[in-house]
Amino acid sequence: MNRRFPIAGLALASIASRRTSALLTGCAVALSVLLVLGVQEMRQSARDSFASTISGTDLLVGPRTSGVNLLLYAVFRIGQPTNNLSWQSYQHFAAAPGVAWSIPLSLGDSYRGYSVVGTTDAYFRSFRYGGQRRLEFAAGQGFGDGPAAVLGAAAAETLGHRVGEEIILSHGLGGTSFLEHDSHPVRITGVLAPTGTVADRAVYVPLATLEAVHESAVPSFAAPPGDAAASSGDLSGPNGRSGPAEITAFLLGLESRIEVLRLQRRINEYAAEPLTAVIPAVALVELWSVVGVAENALLAVGVLAVLTGLVGMLVAILGTLNERRREMAILRSVGARPAQIFLLLMTEAGLLAAAGAMLGVLLKTLLLAALRSPIQTRTGILVENVLPGAADAIVVIVVTIAGLALGALPAWQAYRNSLADGMTIRL
Amino acid sequence: MADLPAEMRTPPVLAIRDLEYGWTAGRSLLDIPRLDVAAGGKLLIRGPSGSGKSTLLNLLAGILTPRAGAIRLLDSEISALSATARDRFRGEHLGVIFQLFNLLPYLSILDNVLLPCRFSRRRAERARATDGSEDAAAARLLAELGLPGAMDGPVSRLSIGQQQRVAAARALIGAPEIVIADEPTSALDEDSRAAFLQLLSTECERAGATLVMVSHERSLESLFDRVVPMSALSGGN
Numbered sequence: 024m025n026r027r028f029p030i031a032g033l034a035l036a037s038i039a040s041r042r043t044s045a046l047l048t049g050c051a052v053a054l055s056v057l058l059v060l061g062v063q064e065m066r067q068s069a070r071d072s073f074a075s076t077i078s079g080t081d082l083l084v085g086p087r088t089s090g091v092n093l094l095l096y097a098v099f100r101i102g103q104p105t106n107n108l109s110w111q112s113y114q115h116f117a118a119a120p121g122v123a124w125s126i127p128l129s130l131g132d133s134y135r136g137y138s139v140v141g142t143t144d145a146y147f148r149s150f151r152y153g154g155q156r157r158l159e160f161a162a163g164q165g166f167g168d169g170p171a172a173v174l175g176a177a178a179a180e181t182l183g184h185r186v187g188e189e190i191i192l193s194h195g196l197g198g199t200s201f202l203e204h205d206s207h208p209v210r211i212t213g214v215l216a217p218t219g220t221v222a223d224r225a226v227y228v229p230l231a232t233l234e235a236v237h238e239s240a241v242p243s244f245a246a247p248p249g250d251a252a253a254s255s256g257d258l259s260g261p262n263g264r265s266g267p268a269e270i271t272a273f274l275l276g277l278e279s280r281i282e283v284l285r286l287q288r289r290i291n292e293y294a295a296e297p298l299t300a301v302i303p304a305v306a307l308v309e310l311w312s313v314v315g316v317a318e319n320a321l322l323a324v325g326v327l328a329v330l331t332g333l334v335g336m337l338v339a340i341l342g343t344l345n346e347r348r349r350e351m352a353i354l355r356s357v358g359a360r361p362a363q364i365f366l367l368l369m370t371e372a373g374l375l376a377a378a379g380a381m382l383g384v385l386l387k388t389l390l391l392a393a394l395r396s397p398i399q400t401r402t403g404i405l406v407e408n409v410l411p412g413a414a415d416a417i418v419v420i421v422v423t424i425a426g427l428a429l430g431a432l433p434a435w436q437a438y439r440n441s442l443a444d445g446m447t448i449r450l
Numbered sequence: 451m452a453d454l455p456a457e458m459r460t461p462p463v464l465a466i467r468d469l470e471y472g473w474t475a476g477r478s479l480l481d482i483p484r485l486d487v488a489a490g491g492k493l494l495i496r497g498p499s500g501s502g503k504s505t506l507l508n509l510l511a512g513i514l515t516p517r518a519g520a521i522r523l524l525d526s527e528i529s530a531l532s533a534t535a536r537d538r539f540r541g542e543h544l545g546v547i548f549q550l551f552n553l554l555p556y557l558s559i560l561d562n563v564l565l566p567c568r569f570s571r572r573r574a575e576r577a578r579a580t581d582g583s584e585d586a587a588a589a590r591l592l593a594e595l596g597l598p599g600a601m602d603g604p605v606s607r608l609s610i611g612q613q614q615r616v617a618a619a620r621a622l623i624g625a626p627e628i629v630i631a632d633e634p635t636s637a638l639d640e641d642s643r644a645a646f647l648q649l650l651s652t653e654c655e656r657a658g659a660t661l662v663m664v665s666h667e668r669s670l671e672s673l674f675d676r677v678v679p680m681s682a683l684s685g686g687n
Contacts, residue, residue: 029568029569032568033554033557036554036556036557036561037556039556040556041556349551350554350555352548353548353551353552353553353565354565354569355513355537355540356511356540356544356546356548357540357546357565357566357568357569357620358537358538358540358542358566358570360533360534360537360538361533361537362534363569445508445511445513445514446507446508446511446513446546446548446632447504447508
């Protein structure tokens with residue numbers, strides 16, 4: 024027993040003597056803390072990951088739709104585009120003054136479970152994520168001329184493809200297609216380095232390649248005559264049209280961010296075609312405010328679970344108080360003050376709550392470390408930091424304080440008992 | 451009261467004057483005009499249960515305070531001290547043995563014996579001064595009380611007689627001036643009673659402690675140098 028802190032030593036010994044009950048109580052607190060921390064961690068990771076994905080883009084433009092919807096399907100590939108916008112509109116705004124770069128996106132297909140993104144080499148040159156980080160090639164390079172494909176890091180790893188291999192694209196969103204056409208094999212020209220964003224989970228092909236796949240797979244696609252052979256990486260088709268008829272959306276980077284609002288208004292008011300331009304950060308805020316309701320509900324459940332765990336601890340302590348009156352009388356007889364009796368029970372409650380909370384943090388850390396990789400491969404969400412941080416410390420402190428607050432009840436009861444009983448041992 | 455000449459030469463370790471204690475005014479549960487116990491004395495207060503013996507011990511230990519009158523222990527008028535000071539005084543100068551269940555079940559034998567040293571620095575210092583270390587003091591007391599070895603073991607395996615001896619070691623560690631025992635032998639069988647009291651008595655003599663014990667038993671009177679019936683305390687002893 025500790026010589027300097029008799030109360031702490033007694034509390035530890037007392038808890039150790041009731042280790043089964045203490046362990047169960049601590050586990051209840053730990054699991055509830057794990058729930059709260061897990062929800063918080065995934066919320067934060069999802070937000071960081073989403074924000075990182077689109078952080079370098081000034082404007083996201085699509086057909087007339089809601090900003091959140093556009094952001095979800097065009098950037099995060101959640102849901103499907105309902106309609107497209109014309110190539111002419113893209114060209115119009117890509118050439119607008121103040122536009123530094125533009126990336127067209129054509130979505131709606133998949134290759135073995137991964138989204139196929141029709142775009143141009145501009146994607147690899149200009150796309151920024153995680154602030155100002157550029158995409159880098161782990162192997163190979165961009166499309167160049169002709170049918171080509173560039174794989175995101177996760178797609179390449181999972182599918183086991185390497186640069187130089189040929190893949191066969193199909194039309195549609197299914198994991199396996201009912202229509203596969205040997206006539207449109209595309210050679211993999213590059214594999215991107217991991218980014219920890221949704222960019223890892225895609226197969227990139229030139230717009231023209233995608234067009235060709237569509238047109239040959241679905242003859243009734245209303246392809247203009249002569250356009251069926253447009254399989255060149257060059258956007259100028261043989262029919263003289265400078266690109267596909269339609270794309271899903273496009274990203275714009277401006278030379279100066281001051282221009283963003285002005286250009287956004289111009290796009291939204293564009294007379295030739297109803298378009299929607301959104302500032303990604305603004306749409307994200309809107310998205311989180313929608314998702315936040317569910318998150319907060321989940322968090323509230325977690326907080327209630329923590330309270331339940333702590334109340335369980337309270338019940339466990341209260342249940343032992345009567346049998347411990349003898350113990351209190353003994354402590355009084357050797358000189359313990361009633362205040363020290365109070366402190367003893369507070370210490371026990373605090374220790375149990377703190378140990379439970381710390382066990383919860385430990386469980387969270389272990390769980391994140393174990394699930395980090397599957398989470399990223401399945402959802403594209405990168406759990407940046409596995410190790411416990413300041414937020415975890417705050418949760419431990421708050422749970423401990425809450426445990427102490429609840430522990431004041433049995434402590435007060437024991438204090439009053441010890442005043443009333445004195446050294447008289449009541450059984 | 452016929453004080454022995456030796457006791458008259460030194461001031462009493464315990465002195466009660468005009469003590470009144472009771473739940474309601476006008477009817478006192480306890481009314482003790484005068485009681486003096488000399489240093490090193492062994493006093494048995496005898497009386498049936500319900501006669502206020504335990505109340506008297508709680509008053510002596512400073513758990514309760516009298517409605518009127520004064521209790522003087524050593525140089526302190528304990529009845530006039532604050533609650534915290536009384537707790538402190540008890541920890542430093544008193545050893546207490548209960549009837550039963552004296553030990554904390556979650557502490558080892560050694561830690562139970564050392565408990566007073568945790569709450570009183572003076573007791574810890576005196577234990578170190580006499581035996582070199584607190585553990586050595588505990589070991590010596592346990593050995594003298596017939597419980598050598600196995601100090602790290604749990605108290606749950608001890609017999610009641612052994613538990614009472616551990617309690618005696620705890621009451622005596624750090625050489626408190628006064629040892630208070632509340633029916634410490636009533637749970638023991640006939641043979642163990644005498645043996646336990648003999649050990650307790652010897653240890654109190656060795657430590658120079660004054661022993662005040664309450665009991666309803668008559669068979670133990672020969673071991674004490676004074677026996678006062680509870681009834682005789684009221685209205686003058």
